[in-house]
């Protein structure tokens with residue numbers, strides 16, 4: 476998929492990662508439609524991305540999540556890719572974490588992105604792509620964030636299975652297992668406080684890697700052994 480001229484829905488464009496993704500895609504000539512929860516921030520950002528189509532949604536509105544791809548396809552007169560960067564986190568030992576917190580994490584980090592991407596699949600052409608920002612915790616679950624790790628692993632497992640399902644159709648499925656970045660995400664935890672964190676990885680480099688991976692039809696972006704990101708064409 477060539478990024479220039481492609482039509483891309485970015486869900487969670489009000490966030491740090493989602494906003495940076497939409498910015499890079501717009502800068503490389505993609506036509507974006509964007510969705511986010513915060514109406515004011517979404518409208519302001521959409522103005523900066525050429526006045527692109529924008530739609531407010533909430534992760535708890537599953538029908539609203541599922542409607543986003545169809546809306547974007549109509550607004551853009553076509554749709555080549557959908558990226559979700561929606562998410563929230565909680566910290567604390569698992570015996571101190573409530574089931575309500577787990578329910579919230581699963582709703583925002585797994586159920587909502589899955590609803591968005593599931594509805595997008597039949598709308599995408601051969602060579603199209605769906606992508607989600609999961610997190611390195613999907614493959615390396617983090618003590619003190621067991622419920623967050625489990626919610627991200629659920630989304631990552633779904634992406635892995637769907638990638639195999641979509642192979643014949645030629646729709647690519649990208650799992651962006653990004654490392655910690657200093658976006659303030661951890662400080663917005665819905666429960667608990669973050670443990671001391673190492674310096675965050677570079678947001679711009681991570682986002683460029685995700686956009687490159689989307690364009691190349693790659694399967695996974697993950698941290699490599701040297702601290703940088705590696706892109707894998709296929710799931711290991």
Ligand SMILES: NC(=O)c1ccc[n+]([C@@H]2O[C@H](COP(=O)([O-])OP(=O)(O)OC[C@H]3O[C@@H](n4cnc5c(N)ncnc54)[C@H](OP(=O)(O)O)[C@@H]3O)[C@@H](O)[C@H]2O)c1
Pocket residue numbers: 486487488489490491492493511512513514532533534535560561562563583608609610611652653654655656657658659660661663
């Ligand atoms: N930052 C990191 O270190 C890091 C590392 C690996 C993976 N990730 C993942 O990257 C994604 C984005 O993180 P970020 O750093 O950009 O954090 P962020 O700035 O806090 O962005 C979070 C995004 O999720 C949206 N969101 C949260 N709850 C929602 C709800 N109930 N309904 C709809 N949207 C909701 C936010 O919408 P509003 O702003 O409109 O409320 C925002 O767009 C998350 O999935 C996170 O797990 C982050």
